[in-house]
Structures are given as C-alpha cells and as structure tokens.
Amino acid sequence: MKRSVSLSINGRAHSVDVEPRALLVQVLRDDLYLTGTHIGCDTSQCGACTVLLDGRATKSCTTLAVQAEGHEITTIEGLAQGGELHPMQNAFWEKHGLQCGFCTPGMILSCIDLLESNPDPSEAEIRHAIEGNLCRCTGYQNIVSAVQAAAVAMRGAPVRTTA
Amino acid sequence: MSTLFGSSIKRREDPRLITGKGTFVDDVSLAGMVYAGILRSPYAHAKIKKIDATAARGLSGVLAVYTGADLTDALIPVPCAWNLPNADLKLPPHPHLAVEKVRYVGDGVAMVIAESRAIVRDALDLIDVDYEPLKAVVNPEAALKPGAPVLHADVAGNQAFKWVVAGGDADGAFAKAEVKVALTIKQNRLLPTAMEPRAAVASYNAGTGQLTLWATSQNPHIHRFLCSVMLKLPEHRVRIISPDVGGGFGSKIPAYADEALVAFASMKLGRPVKWTEDRSENYKATIHGRDHVQYVELCGTKAGQITGIRTTVYAGLGAYASTAGPGVPTILHGLMYSGAYTIPNIHGTIYGAYTTTTPVDAYRGAGRPEATYLIERLVDTFARELGADPVEVRRKNFIPQDKFPYTVATGITYDSGNYEGTLDKALGMLDYKGFRAEQAKALKQGRFLGVGVCTYTEICGLGPSQVAGAIGFGGGLYDSAIVRVYPTGMVRVYIGTKPHGQGEETTFAQIVADEFGYPVESVEIVSGDTDNTPQGWGTYGSRTTAVGGTAVKIAAQRVKEKAKKLAAHLLEANERDLEWKDGKFMVRGSPDKAKGFAELALMANVAWNMPAGLEPGLEATAFFDPSNFVYPFGAHLCTVEVDAETGQVKILRYIAVDDCGNVINPMIVDGQVHGGVIQGIGEALQEIAIYDDDGQLLTGTMMDYAVPKASQMPHLELARTVTPSPVNPMGVKGVGETGTIAAAATVVNAVCDALAPLGIRHIDKPLTPATVWAAIQRAKGGAA
Numbered sequence: 001m002k003r004s005v006s007l008s009i010n011g012r013a014h015s016v017d018v019e020p021r022a023l024l025v026q027v028l029r030d031d032l033y034l035t036g037t038h039i040g041c042d043t044s045q046c047g048a049c050t051v052l053l054d055g056r057a058t059k060s061c062t063t064l065a066v067q068a069e070g071h072e073i074t075t076i077e078g079l080a081q082g083g084e085l086h087p088m089q090n091a092f093w094e095k096h097g098l099q100c101g102f103c104t105p106g107m108i109l110s111c112i113d114l115l116e117s118n119p120d121p122s123e124a125e126i127r128h129a130i131e132g133n134l135c136r137c138t139g140y141q142n143i144v145s146a147v148q149a150a151a152v153a154m155r156g157a158p159v160r161t162t163a
Numbered sequence: 164m165s166t167l168f169g170s171s172i173k174r175r176e177d178p179r180l181i182t183g184k185g186t187f188v189d190d191v192s193l194a195g196m197v198y199a200g201i202l203r204s205p206y207a208h209a210k211i212k213k214i215d216a217t218a219a220r221g222l223s224g225v226l227a228v229y230t231g232a233d234l235t236d237a238l239i240p241v242p243c244a245w246n247l248p249n250a251d252l253k254l255p256p257h258p259h260l261a262v263e264k265v266r267y268v269g270d271g272v273a274m275v276i277a278e279s280r281a282i283v284r285d286a287l288d289l290i291d292v293d294y295e296p297l298k299a300v301v302n303p304e305a306a307l308k309p310g311a312p313v314l315h316a317d318v319a320g321n322q323a324f325k326w327v328v329a330g331g332d333a334d335g336a337f338a339k340a341e342v343k344v345a346l347t348i349k350q351n352r353l354l355p356t357a358m359e360p361r362a363a364v365a366s367y368n369a370g371t372g373q374l375t376l377w378a379t380s381q382n383p384h385i386h387r388f389l390c391s392v393m394l395k396l397p398e399h400r401v402r403i404i405s406p407d408v409g410g411g412f413g414s415k416i417p418a419y420a421d422e423a424l425v426a427f428a429s430m431k432l433g434r435p436v437k438w439t440e441d442r443s444e445n446y447k448a449t450i451h452g453r454d455h456v457q458y459v460e461l462c463g464t465k466a467g468q469i470t471g472i473r474t475t476v477y478a479g480l481g482a483y484a485s486t487a488g489p490g491v492p493t494i495l496h497g498l499m500y501s502g503a504y505t506i507p508n509i510h511g512t513i514y515g516a517y518t519t520t521t522p523v524d525a526y527r528g529a530g531r532p533e534a535t536y537l538i539e540r541l542v543d544t545f546a547r548e549l550g551a552d553p554v555e556v557r558r559k560n561f562i563p564q565d566k567f568p569y570t571v572a573t574g575i576t577y578d579s580g581n582y583e584g585t586l587d588k589a590l591g592m593l594d595y596k597g598f599r600a601e602q603a604k605a606l607k608q609g610r611f612l613g614v615g616v617c618t619y620t621e622i623c624g625l626g627p628s629q630v631a632g633a634i635g636f637g638g639g640l641y642d643s644a645i646v647r648v649y650p651t652g653m654v655r656v657y658i659g660t661k662p663h664g665q666g667e668e669t670t671f672a673q674i675v676a677d678e679f680g681y682p683v684e685s686v687e688i689v690s691g692d693t694d695n696t697p698q699g700w701g702t703y704g705s706r707t708t709a710v711g712g713t714a715v716k717i718a719a720q721r722v723k724e725k726a727k728k729l730a731a732h733l734l735e736a737n738e739r740d741l742e743w744k745d746g747k748f749m750v751r752g753s754p755d756k757a758k759g760f761a762e763l764a765l766m767a768n769v770a771w772n773m774p775a776g777l778e779p780g781l782e783a784t785a786f787f788d789p790s791n792f793v794y795p796f797g798a799h800l801c802t803v804e805v806d807a808e809t810g811q812v813k814i815l816r817y818i819a820v821d822d823c824g825n826v827i828n829p830m831i832v833d834g835q836v837h838g839g840v841i842q843g844i845g846e847a848l849q850e851i852a853i854y855d856d857d858g859q860l861l862t863g864t865m866m867d868y869a870v871p872k873a874s875q876m877p878h879l880e881l882a883r884t885v886t887p888s889p890v891n892p893m894g895v896k897g898v899g900e901t902g903t904i905a906a907a908a909t910v911v912n913a914v915c916d917a918l919a920p921l922g923i924r925h926i927d928k929p930l931t932p933a934t935v936w937a938a939i940q941r942a943k944g945g946a947a
Contacts, residue, residue: 019281021281022281026280029189029190030192030280033192034183035183035186035187035189035190036182036183036184036185037183038187038358038359038409039189039360039439039441040358040359040360040409040442041441041442041864041865042441042442042443042864043442043443043864043865043866045864045865045866045870046358046442046865046870048358075183076181076182076183077182077183077184079182080182085181085182089181089182092177092181093173093174093177093178093181094173096173096174096830096831096833096834098177098180098181099410099664099665099666099834099838100357100358100359100407100408100409100410100663100664101176101177101179101180101181101185101407101409101664102187102357102358102359102407102409102410103358103409104180104181105181105183108181123878124874126873127872127873127874127876128873128874130872130873131872131873131874133873134358134865134870134872135358135873136356136357136358136410136412136838136842136870137358137410137664137834137838138834138837138838139837139838139839139840139841139842139871139876139879140837140841140873140876141837141878141879142834142837143873144873144878
C-alpha cells in the first residue's frame, strides 16, 4: 500500500507516492531521477549512497523514504550553486580524488560533513572519518589530499571554479 | 611541439562525475521498462529435482518467470573465449540458467521479470526449488584427487587443463644445484569489488530486429560479439553501450549469463528490461580472482646465482570456464616465471580445476601477481638460505640494462628495462642501510621490524594479434581510433578501448591536442558505444594507452598529413617547403604564409578548394597492432612493524618506484599506482574470499569481505624512472596493474623479514592479526 511523502531535496519540495518499505535511495533514483546518488552494497558498508540529511552525512540505503519526511536532503546534484562547484567538488577535481567516479558523490558528501564538525582535520582524522565510504580506485591518498585542500579553501577565501 | 604530453592536467571526465551527472548503466531508464531478478542457488552442488514457480507467476505485476528448460533451445551456452592450446582443455557447457544441476552458490536457477524491483524481490521469494544436495569441492588441488565430487559428467576428475611451460633444463639444474629452496603458497581467492555492481538494460525492437544492450563492460566489442553468439542474433543487430563504468578490475571483461538473459527477456516480452545486481549477488555471481595452490622451488649457487625454477600449480577455475579463465593462470602467469632475472632453466606445470565455486577470471594483474609473488617469495627465501642480503641477490640476477631486448627462458622477449635504476632509487628513498641498523636495534628491544623488497616486471600492453591467435585468445589484440575533425575545427575521437576510471578521456585528448597544436578542450574522446566506435578489444591487461593510445596517435598523424596537403595547396607551396610551427603549417622562411589547423579543418570540410585527388573531409581511422607486448617494471619497498603480542602488522613506509616508459599525465599515472598498490596491500593483509567445506561463501557481503578502508591503508611514497618502450611510437608502457602485481609480495616479504628471527620462513597471505599471531605461536612452540 503506497502512501504519499513530502520530501525537501536540494531546496525543492517533492511529493511522492512510495511503498512504506521503499528506501530513500530508491526513491531518489527511481522516482525522482536523481541518479547521482549510487548504490554500491546492500549492507551499509560502502557509502556510495551517502546524502546529507539536515546537513549530516546519512546512508540513504539505510533510511526509509518515509523517515526522510520533514528533513532537508542534499544530494550531489544540489551541491554546486549557480554554476559554481562546491569547494569540496573542486578539490576532488584538482587533486585527482576520483577515478571511476562511482563512490565520489557519497565520498564528497561525507567529506563535507567532516569539515562541518572539524574544519582542520589531520590526515588520520580524515582517514577515520571516511571509513564508511569505500573507494576501490584511488587508494584514498588523493581523497585525503582533496579534503586537506578543501579544508584550506573553506577556512579561507573560498576557491570556486565554474563547472 | 609537445606541450600537453607529460603534463598533469586535470581530468576532463571529472566535472560530470563530481556533480552527479555521470551516466552509469543503472541510471538508464526507458519508457515501459520492467525489471529482472535472478534466483540463485543456495547450494554449491545439487541436483534440481523440481522448480515450482506457480505462485511467483501468479503474483500481480509479474510478467514472466523463466527457468533453464525455457532457454536450452533459445540460447547458445555461455562461451569461454580463451581456447588454450596444447593443454587438453575441457570446456563443458555453461547454461544461462542451471539445467538439472547447480554447481556453485550463486548459479542462476530462474529469472523473474516484473513491473518493479520490489515485485521482482517478492516473486523470487515465491519460487520453490527442490534440491538434492551433492558433495562440494572448493580447493583446486582437492578437486583433482580421485574420489572428488565430479561437477561435469564429461570432465573426468574435474581437470579443465594441464599446461606446461618449459625452457632450458630445470630438472638438470636442480639435480646439480648447490642450493635449493621450496615453498607451498596459497594464493588467496579475491573478490574484485568494483564499486559499481554489474547491471544491464536491454531493449529489443522487433520491428528492426535491433537489440540495444547497456552493459557494464570493459570491452563492449567483445560483449557485442559474444552476445550475438549467445542470442543467435546477427552481430550488426547488436549494439552494446557501456556509458560510465564504475570500475572493473577485470570483473567486467567476461560475458556473463545475466546480460544475455536480460536481452532474451526483452526479446520475448517486447519491453525494455533492467537488471542490477546487489552486492551480495555480485560477490556470488561476478567472477573472483587468484585461487591457486602453488608448489614452487628455486635452485642456485652458493654465490647467489639463480639457476632454475620449478612449479606445480593448481588453479581453481570455479564451476565453469569464464571468458578468459583458462588463459589467466597459464599464459599470463607461467610465461612470467623469469621475473626480472636471468633464470636459464624454468619448468612449470599448471593444472586447471573445476570446483563448486564462483568462476575465476582476470582480477587486476591476472596471473602476473601470482607469478611475481611466487618468484619474489622464492628469491627472498633463497637469500635467507644463503644468509645474503635479498637486495644483493636480486641485483646479482637482474637482466642487465644493456641486454634488452632480452628473451627469457619461457620464450617471451622483454622490450626494455633498467632494473638497477628503479632499485637504487627506491633504496635511496628508504635509506636501506639506516633501516637495517634500526631493525637490528629494535630487535634487541624485542620489537619486530622488517623490510620487504620486490623487483618486478610484468607483461602488458596486450598485445600482438598474431600472438593472441597462437595462444588461443578468441579475438584480436590490436586497437583502434577514428579522429574526426568538424568544420569548426573541434575534434571527436572514437576509440575501441573502454576507459572506466583510468582517465583516457584526458590522456588521449592530450595526445591529439598536441598533434594539432590545440588546447585540450577542443578534443572529446568517445568510447563505449559499438555503433559509433571502431572495432577494438577493450580495456584490460594495461593495454589501453600502449595499444589504443597509439592508434589515436597514428590516426591524428594521418589527419595532420592530409591537412598538410591541403595547406600546401591553399598556400600554393610545395608540401616539402612547409613546416609545422606554433600550431600552424607555414612556408619555411615566410611566417606570414601560414594556415592554422582550425582553418584547414573548415576548408577540408566545405571542400571549396581541394587539391586534385584529395577527398573532402578531415578524418582518419587507425588500427594499431603492436609488434610485441610491453614490460613495465619497478622496485617496491615496504617497512613494517609486527606486534608479536597481537599479530598486527603496521606498515611504516611504502615506497614504489615504477617505470612505465614515457608518461603522458603524471598525476593520472600516480593515481593508478596508488589504487593498484592499495589493492595489493589488501590482498597481502586482509582480503580473502572464504568458502566452507560445503561450498558456502562465508565472505558473501561487504560486512565479511575486507575491502581496504582509508584508515587501514598507509600513505604511499612514489617515484619513477623513465625507460621508453621501443614497441610503440610514444614509448609508453602500462601502469594499471603494476601496483597490484608488486605490492602483495612486497608486504609479505617485509612481514616474513620481520619474523625471521623467530624462525618463521613463510606465512600465507592475507596476513591478518589472527594468522600472524598463530604463526608466531607455532614458531615459539605454543599450542595455537
């Protein structure tokens, strides 16, 4: 039996009819065509599905769509504002923090959450913070570099590049 | 004048990927699309007595349920495409859905097609299968023993093949050797774990007879060919589209039953059909890697000269021979037994075994890590037996720099190398002598430090097509490019390879932009759609740049040669008097008489004033077939501390000095090494796919299979030397697999070095704390 949920995603209100068992990630991808959020596992290990729920990194594969009602959701599609990349997106580009790009949306959102709570993380803190996001391509080294670069940019004058 | 070749420009594929605008297969949605799900066997080996799908068929929203019996006439069984010669290769039929018997946990039994993913899931739960369990066999050596359960009625004793590599006189060398060492090595089975699971969307148009199949493929043209065979469709009516592909590491080379099943359903039902595996399904139904039991020995002189290597290897192929399965533990493994050394006498016997497990095929490195590992472990063991420094033993046996091209005892010819160069650079970065002193001092305090060295070379840039034919590879190994220049001068390049993370949308654009004197933004690279790309063989075996990149270079040169003819005509000059300077053809000595590339593109495309005999348009196609493979090499060093109380291994430093010839984009090359090394460290320290004796996959989810996390992995220190390859005009080699090939041996050598004072000679990877702790307890005479 489907029910209607109201979701606020990237600043826009959506009303969707979903099954109670529908996961947020499925609704984002299959109902709203926000396919930037990916599914890489079925046990909440990989973090490819990470979105921001009221600003906090949240695995949308472990969140029912009905639970997201009344919360502000940010997906990768909502990060760049007015054609300008978010400093974290820019840093991933600058530092070669991605290869195949499949884990990247979730990884970027997790890293943004990290800098919200810790604007100047050490390498060890960065590596710890992204434990819930797996990347098979980069070996993480350039992701760490990207987060460090983004931290500098976000503390000082934001470095923005036109997408 | 080269300006972009060699520069670390930012990747051109990134803007879409960092903004969520990439297109992966599961992102594709078509009008009227329905969903597929595959019911998979929970048993490793069982007879199927009955399948009752009545309830599933009756569920609202279910369009169809298919079982093996529905397919036997409709589909050609899943082919193996590496017909290994001189090996008595047995290729039993591989049905798309099991008929009569299942042979591994994950073997497909039925397919459901329904209106939504949720209904598919519900319907799969409603299918009732009556199994009669049979005995399983998961170890490749055990599978070949008399009395082992037989998987395939027509393959007695489960032996898929017996393949021998021989050069010189190994038995003679061992008979008169001063020193002999031997090891038994288990090559842990690994799960490739591309972050994007496999997916397929099939859309068949009965009016045109055209099948379009979006597929997660590293080699769309191979999938076109094999799908046309399986589906009995003319090849020109099959179009494979592989858009963004989220990693492969070999697991997206093979033709699987699943993609053909989805296409079959679309043809039957007249609806587009999507199938996406979840991760647990991926771990059961997508190929695995490695899985050897190796008995290996090395002989040499007391002075440290290696005189021979002998191996007997049992390679698990899983339940069926996957697309490249038989070639991986043989051609890509046994031919590399000489490593970086002059070893005159080599003999290897490789047995391929069918086991009740997921099929095994190419996983990053594919056969070469298993070769490098056994050689490098043997060389270390030899050095320890002699009481010699493992670095010096390697040095003594290196193929000297002035002996290239060098033909090793297995018969292959290495193109170029400077093994001393990478080793010296790595030793300098570490301060090897300083570390040895620190290690001795730590040992006195009861701390176990170790240093591991691996000096590898590998065969890549696959490869000459004539060789491909001779070794039974079911295709060519040339590659291709079309360089098409539009009237405004903008360029699109259509390639036969299929980048899926390696960055060739950038590096190939660098090649073309350099050729035309263009900014890189003027060149777009197009891959993955078999309807607009020329016949090619895909991305694997570190071949894309050395083979496909060379095709791009040659096609661009052909375009430029034509542009030059047109320039000469328009400038009313002799072609011989033109020079290419600052992005223009100019009459030598008259710089005001010049034509830029964009202007020539316009004139060629409008063709208002072409010279006699020159066709309009400005594009060229090139097919490049290399004369040889290429052989990158390097020296990796790793230092570790082992906690003897817990068995925990801590990597202190990891240094990788690689030589992959000339480098187009250093940033991208470093990224390839990073990822490769971390996969090798994962293999060394934590990754293993474990089956129990009943053939249940105990590491069937990401909760149980230890994919490396950021917090578990070290910072890597990278450097390079440059020894160009003579095999291709750019002097490039390959770098996608080097890290994985070198790292496992480097790390295990370091741990064994640390624990040598306890009398420990060898521990099988992965070196988890429990494994290392148990080895320490055994060495101390404890009960563990």
